[in-house]
Amino acid sequence: MxxxxxxxxxxxxxxxxxxxxxRKSPAGMAGNHLSKVLGVxxxxxxxxAYRPGDDTNRIDWKLLARSDRAYIKLSNDRTVLSTMxxxxxxxxxxxPAATLEKxxxxxxxxxxxxxxxxxxxxxxxxxxxxxxxxRRLPPRTRRGVVQDIAHVLSGITPGGSPxxxxxxxxxxxxxxxxxxxxxxxxxxxxxxxxxQLAAMGREVHAVHIVHGxxxxxxxxxxxxxxxxNADLKRPMTDVTRRxxxxxxxxxxxxxxxxxxxxxxxxxxxxxxxTVANAxxxxxxxxxTDGARR
Amino acid sequence: xxxxxxxxxxxxxxxxxxxxxxHFLVTQQPRxxxxxxxxxVPDVPARSTSVAIKPSDLLLLLVRVLxxxxxxxxxxxxxxxxKHQRVSxxxxxxxxxxxxxxxxxxxxxxxxxxxxxxxxxxxxxxRDVNPNQLADTLAAIAGKPRSVRRGSLSSxxxxxxxxxxxxxxxxxxxDLVVISPFVGEExxxxxxxxxxxxxxxxxxxxxxxxADVAGGADAAASKSTARVxxxxxxxxxxxxxxxxxxxxxTVGAVRAGTxxxxxxxxxxxxxxxxxxxxxxxxxxxxxxxxxxxxxQGAGNSCVRSVAFSLPSAGDAGLRPDxxxxxxxxxxxxxxxxxxxxxxxxxxxxxxxxxTLAPVSSIKPREMRMTPLVPWLLGAALLLALxxxxxxxxxxxxAGAAAxxxxxxxxxxxxxxxAA
Numbered sequence: 001m002x003x004x005x006x007x008x009x010x011x012x013x014x015x016x017x018x019x020x021x022x023r024k025s026p027a028g029m030a031g032n033h034l035s036k037v038l039g040v041x042x043x044x045x046x047x048x049a050y051r052p053g054d055d056t057n058r059i060d061w062k063l064l065a066r067s068d069r070a071y072i073k074l075s076n077d078r079t080v081l082s083t084m085x086x087x088x089x090x091x092x093x094x095x096p097a098a099t100l101e102k103x104x105x106x107x108x109x110x111x112x113x114x115x116x117x118x119x120x121x122x123x124x125x126x127x128x129x130x131x132x133x134x135r136r137l138p139p140r141t142r143r144g145v146v147q148d149i150a151h152v153l154s155g156i157t158p159g160g161s162p163x164x165x166x167x168x169x170x171x172x173x174x175x176x177x178x179x180x181x182x183x184x185x186x187x188x189x190x191x192x193x194x195x196q197l198a199a200m201g202r203e204v205h206a207v208h209i210v211h212g213x214x215x216x217x218x219x220x221x222x223x224x225x226x227x228x229n230a231d232l233k234r235p236m237t238d239v240t241r242r243x244x245x246x247x248x249x250x251x252x253x254x255x256x257x258x259x260x261x262x263x264x265x266x267x268x269x270x271x272x273x274t275v276a277n278a279x280x281x282x283x284x285x286x287x288t289d290g291a292r293r
Numbered sequence: 294x295x296x297x298x299x300x301x302x303x304x305x306x307x308x309x310x311x312x313x314x315x316h317f318l319v320t321q322q323p324r325x326x327x328x329x330x331x332x333x334v335p336d337v338p339a340r341s342t343s344v345a346i347k348p349s350d351l352l353l354l355l356v357r358v359l360x361x362x363x364x365x366x367x368x369x370x371x372x373x374x375x376k377h378q379r380v381s382x383x384x385x386x387x388x389x390x391x392x393x394x395x396x397x398x399x400x401x402x403x404x405x406x407x408x409x410x411x412x413x414x415x416x417x418x419x420r421d422v423n424p425n426q427l428a429d430t431l432a433a434i435a436g437k438p439r440s441v442r443r444g445s446l447s448s449x450x451x452x453x454x455x456x457x458x459x460x461x462x463x464x465x466x467x468d469l470v471v472i473s474p475f476v477g478e479e480x481x482x483x484x485x486x487x488x489x490x491x492x493x494x495x496x497x498x499x500x501x502x503x504a505d506v507a508g509g510a511d512a513a514a515s516k517s518t519a520r521v522x523x524x525x526x527x528x529x530x531x532x533x534x535x536x537x538x539x540x541x542x543t544v545g546a547v548r549a550g551t552x553x554x555x556x557x558x559x560x561x562x563x564x565x566x567x568x569x570x571x572x573x574x575x576x577x578x579x580x581x582x583x584x585x586x587x588x589q590g591a592g593n594s595c596v597r598s599v600a601f602s603l604p605s606a607g608d609a610g611l612r613p614d615x616x617x618x619x620x621x622x623x624x625x626x627x628x629x630x631x632x633x634x635x636x637x638x639x640x641x642x643x644x645x646x647x648t649l650a651p652v653s654s655i656k657p658r659e660m661r662m663t664p665l666v667p668w669l670l671g672a673a674l675l676l677a678l679x680x681x682x683x684x685x686x687x688x689x690x691a692g693a694a695a696x697x698x699x700x701x702x703x704x705x706x707x708x709x710x711a712a
Contacts, residue, residue: 092329102329184329214330221323224331234334235323247333 088181099220112279131160165189198263305365364654381464387473389444478630493650
C-alpha cells in the first residue's frame, strides 16, 4: 500500500527514533526492552544463592569451587512491548475546517510513534475513535504495519464527538498505550480509565495535540464557534483573548498535573513544531520529576 | 438660483457627510470563525464597531443624503432670480366710490402693462393682485354695483411699498403709476408722509371721478333724502340685512354719525351676515356692533335700515341729543364727500422728483421665518447625537462585561490564582 509523499518524508525523519520503555516490561518475547524477569541471557547482571529447583546449569561452578557456596548467575532479560495508539478523531481535531491542519498533525504524530515503536521491534497497533465506531488495527510486528496505520488514518475524516474512555478497556492487553487527543471531549472519563490502565502496570502516554491558533489566537475581533457544538459561540476581543489565554494555560497545567498524578506520561505537542521533534519529545524519557515539557 | 439662507444648505451638507461616515462606520457582529477551544473564552455579548471595507447599501445611502439635502435646501429657500430689466413698473388702480368708471381705469391700466411687476387695486383697502389678473379683477369690479367705500391713497401706498420690496430684485429702477380720480376724500393726514417713503417719481394718471361722470349730479344726489326702514315695523322675514337675536338684550346708547343717543334701547336684531359693497354701517351700538345700515338703492337713492325703535315713553324724545340723533338718521344719503380734485400743489409734491425710484433705495423685504425652524434643525442634530449615544449605551453591556473581565484579568495577574 503506497504511502503519501508527506508520510514518506515523515518516516525518513523519524527513522532513527526509538521508543524505549520507561520501566521494566512484563515478560514476553525477546525484544529490546528490559524485562521484569531476570533471564539467562549472556548479559550478566547478578548472583543469587542457589535454591532447590533452580536449573543446575546456571550454577557458577568456579565460584562454588572458590567459596564452597552455590550461586547461580542471573542476567537481564529483554522483551518486546506491545504498543497501542488510541487516536481521537473528534470534530475538535478537524481544525481549521479548510485544511484540517490539527488532524493532519495528530495523524503524523501517530505515524511517527508507530514508526518509533516498530523500529524497536515492538508490535504496534491502533484504535481510532470515530463517530462511526472504533477502527482497530491489532498490534503487529510484521512489515508494513506502519503503512497500514497511515492508510487507515488517511481514510478517516474527523468529526462529531466520539468518546475515548469506553475504548480504553479494549487496550488492557497492550503493554503501552498512547492516547493521541486534544482532550476536549470526555477528558475526565478518559483520565479515569487511563489511570486504571496505569495502575495495572501499563505504560500510558497522553499526547496532547494543540494547534498553534489555540495557543495564540489571532488578535482580530472574531466570533468563535465550537466545531463540535455550533451553538457555542464566544466573542474574541482583546480583553476576552487575555482571559482565554489564562484559562487555557490553567487548563493545560491542570491536565498535565492530573495525568501525571494518574501515572501517565503527559506530553503536549503543538502544530507549530515539526512532527519529528514532537515524536522525539514524546518518546524520550524525562525522568521522574514530572517536569512539564 | 440663489438661497436666502445658504447656511442651512451648508448644514445639510455637513449632516450628509456625517451620514456617509456613519454609513461606513457600522456596528455589526464580528466575523465568525471556528476554534476548538472556544469554551475557554469568556461569554460576553458580542458586538463590535468596524469600518466596512466593502461599501454596501449605496442606494440607501444615496436616498438618505438626498433626503437631508432636500430638507436643507427647503430651509435654505432657493430663489429663482426673475428676469432682470432696467425699469419695471408698479400700477395702482383706484376702484373706490370716487372713480367714475372702472372701465376707464382698466383701459388706463392696459396702457401700462409693459414691465409691470406688481399691481395694487385699492379703495379703502388695498390689495396686491397678480399683474396678469389685473384686467380680470377690474372687469369683475366693473360688473358689480358701485362701491361705497372711500378711496385711501395711504393704504394703497403702504401696499405698494411692500410690493416694491418684493419685486425690487427684478429691475434697476421702478416706475410707480397711480390711476385714480385724485379727489379730496382719498387723501388723509398720512398720505404725504407715506408718499415721502417712495424714493422716486410717481406718474399720476387721472380718470374721471363720479362728479365728472354725473356732471355735478352726483353731489346733488348725495343730498337726496334717505328712506328710513324701521326693522321692528317690517313684516317678519322681510329684511335680508337683519336676523332676530336669539336672546334680546338692552343697550344703553347708540351712535349715528356724530350724534349719540343715550337710552335703554331694546336690541332685538343682529346683522344677518356679511353685507355686500353697497351696504355700509350707518349707526353702531355702544358695544360697536351695527345698529343701522345704509344700503345704496337704484340711482342715487338709499335706504337706512334701523334695527331699533325710538323711545316712545319718558322725556327722551324731548332731549336735544334725541333731536340731533333723529336729524342724523334722516340726513341725505351718503356722508359729506369731498369729490373735489386734489389741489395742484399737493399733486406736484405727490409726483415728486423726476427720477424713477432706484431699487437700491427700496428696502428689501424682511423675511419672516418662524423661529421654530432653527430650533427644529438643532433638535434634529441633537437627536442624531443622542441616537449615537443610545447605540453606545445599548452596546454598553458588552463594555461593562469587558470591564469586569479586565478587572478579573488584573486580579489574576496580581494574585497568581489559577482559574
